Amino acid sequence: MSPRRESLLLHAHSKPLLSADAIVRPGIGQVTLETPDFLCEIGGVGAGRLARILPALDGGRTIAELAADEHLSAAAMLRSLEPLADVGALIDIAAPFEEIGDLEFMDRVMQECRLRTRALFQQPFWQRLSAGSLPPPVVLGWGIEFAHFVESANAYMPLGIASCRAGAAMREAFARHYVEEAQHSEFFFAGLVRCGLRRSRLEAAPPLASTRALVNQLCEFAMMGAAPYAACFAVMQPTQEPADAGQVTAFFQDLRELYPFAAPLFDAFEGHAKIDIELGHEVTLFERLCRTGGLDAGERRIVLQVVASLVESFTLFFEGILDSYSKPGVAVPRRPVVIGV
Amino acid sequence: MNASEAFPLIAPDARILLQPQGCRVETDDVALDIRAPRDPAAAGRALASMYGDTSAAELARDSGLGAADLAAICAALAQEAMLSDARPHADPAEPVDGEAFVALCARAFAGWKQRLFGHPLWVALAEGEASRPLFLGWLIENYHLIEAATVRLPVAIAACAHPVVKRHFVKHFREEFDHHHFFRQSLRAAGLDVATVEARPPLPGTMAVINHMRACARRDSLSYAACSGFLESTGEDHQRAREFFRRLGTHFDSGAGAIVTPLAEHAALDEDYGHCGMLALVVGAGGTVTHGQARRALADAHALVEALELWSTDILRHYDGSAALSGAARRYRPVRDPEAVA
Numbered sequence: 001m002s003p004r005r006e007s008l009l010l011h012a013h014s015k016p017l018l019s020a021d022a023i024v025r026p027g028i029g030q031v032t033l034e035t036p037d038f039l040c041e042i043g044g045v046g047a048g049r050l051a052r053i054l055p056a057l058d059g060g061r062t063i064a065e066l067a068a069d070e071h072l073s074a075a076a077m078l079r080s081l082e083p084l085a086d087v088g089a090l091i092d093i094a095a096p097f098e099e100i101g102d103l104e105f106m107d108r109v110m111q112e113c114r115l116r117t118r119a120l121f122q123q124p125f126w127q128r129l130s131a132g133s134l135p136p137p138v139v140l141g142w143g144i145e146f147a148h149f150v151e152s153a154n155a156y157m158p159l160g161i162a163s164c165r166a167g168a169a170m171r172e173a174f175a176r177h178y179v180e181e182a183q184h185s186e187f188f189f190a191g192l193v194r195c196g197l198r199r200s201r202l203e204a205a206p207p208l209a210s211t212r213a214l215v216n217q218l219c220e221f222a223m224m225g226a227a228p229y230a231a232c233f234a235v236m237q238p239t240q241e242p243a244d245a246g247q248v249t250a251f252f253q254d255l256r257e258l259y260p261f262a263a264p265l266f267d268a269f270e271g272h273a274k275i276d277i278e279l280g281h282e283v284t285l286f287e288r289l290c291r292t293g294g295l296d297a298g299e300r301r302i303v304l305q306v307v308a309s310l311v312e313s314f315t316l317f318f319e320g321i322l323d324s325y326s327k328p329g330v331a332v333p334r335r336p337v338v339i340g341v
Numbered sequence: 342m343n344a345s346e347a348f349p350l351i352a353p354d355a356r357i358l359l360q361p362q363g364c365r366v367e368t369d370d371v372a373l374d375i376r377a378p379r380d381p382a383a384a385g386r387a388l389a390s391m392y393g394d395t396s397a398a399e400l401a402r403d404s405g406l407g408a409a410d411l412a413a414i415c416a417a418l419a420q421e422a423m424l425s426d427a428r429p430h431a432d433p434a435e436p437v438d439g440e441a442f443v444a445l446c447a448r449a450f451a452g453w454k455q456r457l458f459g460h461p462l463w464v465a466l467a468e469g470e471a472s473r474p475l476f477l478g479w480l481i482e483n484y485h486l487i488e489a490a491t492v493r494l495p496v497a498i499a500a501c502a503h504p505v506v507k508r509h510f511v512k513h514f515r516e517e518f519d520h521h522h523f524f525r526q527s528l529r530a531a532g533l534d535v536a537t538v539e540a541r542p543p544l545p546g547t548m549a550v551i552n553h554m555r556a557c558a559r560r561d562s563l564s565y566a567a568c569s570g571f572l573e574s575t576g577e578d579h580q581r582a583r584e585f586f587r588r589l590g591t592h593f594d595s596g597a598g599a600i601v602t603p604l605a606e607h608a609a610l611d612e613d614y615g616h617c618g619m620l621a622l623v624v625g626a627g628g629t630v631t632h633g634q635a636r637r638a639l640a641d642a643h644a645l646v647e648a649l650e651l652w653s654t655d656i657l658r659h660y661d662g663s664a665a666l667s668g669a670a671r672r673y674r675p676v677r678d679p680e681a682v683a
Contacts, residue, residue: 208647329365
């Protein structure tokens with residue numbers, strides 16, 4: 001793990017935000033903090049105090065304020081919290097962003113994206129998917145809503161290109177990315193057809209309100225300009241490293257075994273994921289924009305708002321799939337809305 | 342019209358449950374048991390295929406149910422307003438009768454309103470079962486939604502190509518743009534700091550409603566007017582709205598109506614302006630409305646209802662606990678799933 005940049009180190013005025021997927025387990029003299037990715041033992045200021053403090057780290061109060069409430073010095077509190085920041089379980093949402101360099105800002109944003117998106121996979125949808133307990137309509141419904149989402153690249157990406165005022169080179173990069181994505185929904189529609197669904201009905205099915213909400217939000221960010229648009233891809237590709245093709249294969253193979261009726265859909269997911277690896281889409285437009293330089297303070301503020309907001313829209317997206325397709329007797333795909341005129 | 346030529350389409354939110362003697366078709370409001378003792382599976386096949394893309398004659402043949410049994414099922418579904426005929430119009434560019442379209446919207450909106458206000462959030466508010474934070478959360482998100490007239494109506498005005506319709510939108514905006522002050526009064530009376538409320542972004546469910554209307558405004562004036570008509574029509578049943586505010590006052594407003602009175606005054610002002618007649622004005626002024634436009638506008642209005650249901654669920658989940666109102670930053674979901682494996 002590379003050391004954190006100086007601007008990302010905690011200090012008395014930091015406002016720490018703990019990852020939403022972290023579970024705090026009090027022990028004797030220390031607490032254990034657990035997420036699916038790591039387990040961290042923290043001591044220094046007493047287990048009782050830490051068990052009170054950690055769940056309250058919602059990004060709303062400074063370390064100095066939190067420490068004062070517990071009659072502690074800020075330095076003692078910092079010593080206890082730094083290990084959490086080191087492993088990425090905690091970020092400082094008050095970390096400076098105006099005066100730092102573009103690459104430093106990029107690191108800060110990517111760190112926040114990783115923390116916020118990690119919590120997405122703690123949602124009931126993902127928990128039940130990996131446990132093999134989702135009913136068939138939810139699995140196929142996921143495929144359908146994901147196909148709508150991928151198809152929406154033809155809505156928000158053209159808007160992002162047309163709204164980009166960051167120069168011809170950046171517009172070309174946006175355009176190149178778009179033309180690579182423009183027809184990817186075909187993978188998913190074809191996979192769903194191989195699962196036995198009728199193509200014309202898939203195309204006529206209205207997206208769920210939660211899917212529409214995500215797509216419309218992406219369109220809104222795209223129309224706001226290059227920085228908000230590019231920030232969307234930081235949320236969608238937060239790792240900055242290419243996915244491991246072997247892990248991708250293993251993940252979808254597990255799903256094929258859990259849900260054999262949807263094997264062609266998982267073939268589509270896997271094929272699409274591997275194409276993204278080949279295309280190098282882990283290097284996001286946001287990274288390119290930051291490397292080009294010149295994000296002003298206002299744009300940076302908006303980027304941080306986009307990151308928080310878009311993760312919430314994805315939360316709603318997965319909730320919507322589970323809520324809607326879990327209902328017994330639900331139509332898959334959804335029936336169209338046609339009111340006789 | 343020959344019934345066998347119809348293209349049966351079951352209501353989009355209806356669920357079909359197979360039973361030993363037939364099927365049950367249900368929505369959140371209505372349940373219809375269809376008995377088909379001779380061949381329940383055939384009835385299930387026919388119902389499952391009612392996507393509006395297959396004629397009744399083909400459905401009867403392909404399912405093995407028979408034309409008479411299928412016709413009986415369709416009649417029963419139609420009786421419960423769970424079936425429509427989605428036969429493609431011979432000429433989507435053919436004009437529809439404007440008054441008939443407005444009347445159709447009014448009928449559809451009445452049913453959709455009933456469905457929306459049957460949502461657990463609205464029931465909990467009306468019955469006084471909502472927690473205090475939930476009531477306050479509803480108030481906060483309503484504030485954001487009303488204030489968002491300033492980000493949706495201007496889009497409709499700017500995108501509108503018809504000068505007379507544009508003037509109606511302008512008039513509506515002139516009357517509507519500052520109505521969030523009613524909600525500001527309510528927020529203050531409820532002890533909320535308006536600056537704090539404004540500093541926090543709306544819930545994503547609230548943004549879903551706002552963004553849907555912005556998308557409709559960019560796409561088509563009629564779609565926007567239909568959505569607006571649905572929102573305004575919620576105040577059309579004035580007696581029911583007054584009763585809702587009276588109940589809110591009883592359950593949540595101990596300060597002699599300081600919280601709820603501004604909300605009721607806002608509804609009364611909209612009533613005085615006649616905003617519920619906006620759709621009819623737009624249809625009357627806008628010239629020809631084609632079948633294709635009319636169908637799309639109704640589908641967009643239906644999508645707004647779904648967005649409002651999503652909004653209601655989002656409020657219910659987010660604010661049903663005091664934690665949502667404390668702290669400067671929002672801690673949104675997810676929460677751990679109690680049914681998930683350990």
